[in-house]
Every structure is written in C-alpha cells, then in structure tokens.
Amino acid sequence: MPIRNRFAELQDKLTAWRRDIHTHPELRFTETRTAGLVAKRLRSFGVDEVHEGFGKTGVVAVIRGRTDESGTVLGFRADMDALPITEATGLDYASQTPGIMHACGHDGHTTMLLGAAQYLAETRNFDGTVVLIFQPAEEGGGGARAMLKEGLIEKFGIDEFYGMHNWPGVEAGHFALREGPQMSAAGAFEITVRGKGGHGAMPHLAVDTTLAASQIVSALQSVVARNVDPLKSAIISVCGITSDTDTYNVIPDEVSLKGTTRYLDKEIGALIHERLPAIARSTAEAYGASARVRWLEGVPPTVNSPEGASHAAKAAEAVTGKPPLEIDPVMPAEDFSEMLEARHGAYIFIGNGPSADLHNPAYNFNDDILPAGASFFAELAESRMPVRD
Numbered sequence: 001m002p003i004r005n006r007f008a009e010l011q012d013k014l015t016a017w018r019r020d021i022h023t024h025p026e027l028r029f030t031e032t033r034t035a036g037l038v039a040k041r042l043r044s045f046g047v048d049e050v051h052e053g054f055g056k057t058g059v060v061a062v063i064r065g066r067t068d069e070s071g072t073v074l075g076f077r078a079d080m081d082a083l084p085i086t087e088a089t090g091l092d093y094a095s096q097t098p099g100i101m102h103a104c105g106h107d108g109h110t111t112m113l114l115g116a117a118q119y120l121a122e123t124r125n126f127d128g129t130v131v132l133i134f135q136p137a138e139e140g141g142g143g144a145r146a147m148l149k150e151g152l153i154e155k156f157g158i159d160e161f162y163g164m165h166n167w168p169g170v171e172a173g174h175f176a177l178r179e180g181p182q183m184s185a186a187g188a189f190e191i192t193v194r195g196k197g198g199h200g201a202m203p204h205l206a207v208d209t210t211l212a213a214s215q216i217v218s219a220l221q222s223v224v225a226r227n228v229d230p231l232k233s234a235i236i237s238v239c240g241i242t243s244d245t246d247t248y249n250v251i252p253d254e255v256s257l258k259g260t261t262r263y264l265d266k267e268i269g270a271l272i273h274e275r276l277p278a279i280a281r282s283t284a285e286a287y288g289a290s291a292r293v294r295w296l297e298g299v300p301p302t303v304n305s306p307e308g309a310s311h312a313a314k315a316a317e318a319v320t321g322k323p324p325l326e327i328d329p330v331m332p333a334e335d336f337s338e339m340l341e342a343r344h345g346a347y348i349f350i351g352n353g354p355s356a357d358l359h360n361p362a363y364n365f366n367d368d369i370l371p372a373g374a375s376f377f378a379e380l381a382e383s384r385m386p387v388r389d
C-alpha cells in the first residue's frame, strides 16, 4: 500500500489547511474557530463519531477499523492552541490576530492529524478503533487534564496514547524519540517573603525582605547541587522577583519570588517539593523574616513506555525508511504527559529542519513535513492493529 504517495497527493491541501489555521491563531480554551474547522472536516471525511466541546474547546472523533477482533483502541492526540507572542515571520499568511501566533507549531500538529483522519476514514485498513483527540490549551492551560476529567479514557475506552511534536534542529521529516522519560516535568512556585518595611537609610529598624529573598535565590541552587544525585537531572530557576514598593529608598514589607522546577524522575520531584520550602523558610528565618511557599499545578514528565516507543519507532521507520534518531531527554514539558501517565504509549518528535526555535517570534512550522507526520499516524494504526486475513 503506497501510503506515502497518498499523503504526497494531499500535500497542497494540507498546506492550505495549516496556513489557514496559522493565520487565525487562538489562545488556550478559546480555540472555537479551529475546533469548528476540525469538526467540519472530520464530518466531511465520514468518521464514525465527532464530539465537540470536549474539555471545553476540544474535539474527539472515532474511526472504526474494517474489523475489531483485537478490541484495541488507540488515542492519537494533537494540540490546537497558540501563544501570546507577536509574530515576526513576515509571511503572507502570518497571524491576523495581534499579539497571538502559532509559535509552537500546533497548527501543523492539528493538520497532520486531520490528514491521517481523512486517510484512515477512507481506508479503514486496521483491526480496532482510532480515537482522534484535538486538544485545547496545551500551553499552560491544562487542556489535557480538562479532557481526562471529562472522561476521555472511560468514554472511548482508550488503551494507548500517541502524540507528536515538531522539533527544530532535527532533519525535516525525520523522527526522534527515546524509551523512558523524553520530556521533563514542570512545576511552578511562588515564595512570599515577609519582613518589616522601613527606610532604606535606617535598615537596623527594618527586617530586610530583599536581603532574605536574595539569600533564598542563592540557597535554592544547593538543592540541585547538593541534594540531587549528580547523575540525575533537575532545574530550579527563579525567574522573577517583585516587591510591594517601586522606589529607591524603601525596604519593602513583602518580596515575592516566582520560578519553575524541572525533573525527569518523580522521586526528584518529591525531593524538590520537600527541600525548596524547607530552605525558603529557614533562610528567611535566619534573617528575621518569614517565607510562605505556594505550588501551582504542574505536569509530570513525559514518559514513553517500552512497548509504546517500539510501536512508534516501527511506524516512523516505515514512513522514512530509517529508524528514528535516539535522543537525550529535553527539559521543556508537555501536558500530553498526563495522558501517558494514565495509559501507556509514546510521544515522538518530527524534525522541523533548521527553523527558528519553538516559542520564538520568527518560528514557523515546516509544511514539507505534513505528509510524513500524517503518514506516521496512519502507519501506526495499520501496523499496531493489523487486519488479519
């Protein structure tokens, strides 16, 4: 079956779809135009079910194979949201919405999964069921969680999840993945340091929150340097310091620190959750101040199961004729990890070529890779759930 030829024929159509979504980017949980387009196209392909408004603005579709002796249900996921970035690509199809752009390539991910949906609905050359998941709000919005909460797994009986992200710097249209953790967990914290405000010229009458907060920033690095096993990975980055004053001569009453944590193993996450507040509190106390730590909801590491990684690698090799690149884990996070935590499977990268980086105002998804990405999902359905004659 010349699967790659079929997708090569679709190249122009897929490119037009992708550029249309690119021109009209939508932020987390407001992807109504994109979701509407997706649902309309899915219906025109003749898929068996389309569910709109799933997880607020998500879309879920079902395609049943020619047979269902295996009883296997695969969930293929793409994300649909854009970012609050002003586009600087100068493209004739650049964003028409000021301050919002598809700088992470989710326009391409949505299009690749639509391409696969059209092919799978036409051919149905697999034994089982494919559930297509068009997720909203991947960029820090908790879109995966919203869909899981609405019963994504239970309602559709999903056994395994597969997803894909484009990756700048990897050869265009080639695949990359690894077994085990592929992307980091992400956590966010806020530390509020309270002391006693006062005159900058009379520090002895104040409790200096800025000094205490600065010591906390330095001391937190000891968690990574001294508590975490040197052979494991962890990041604590304090990314913002703010106070309740905006002058040159007032010692603030309160100083806030904001930051992010990253790690690949859950045990390291637990260690950071224990050590970070302990250091913040005792350091503040050493300077006569106090510290309160608040954790914001994060996401777990993206972990590919051995079986999931092997099925994905096989499909990728069938598409390109080469085994996927074996890569080291990367420290950005991805909320598809929550789906992979609930059911096994894999997340695969597809090379975007030498493009600007993700989240950069000059970034653009590479339309040349649309056929390979769509082929991957089609191939995965057929090779993971072969029809028995």
Ligand SMILES: [Zn+2]
Binding pocket: 103, 104, 139, 358, 359
């Ligand atoms: Zn992103």
Ligand SMILES: [Zn+2]
Binding pocket: 104, 105, 106, 138, 165
């Ligand atoms: Zn992304």
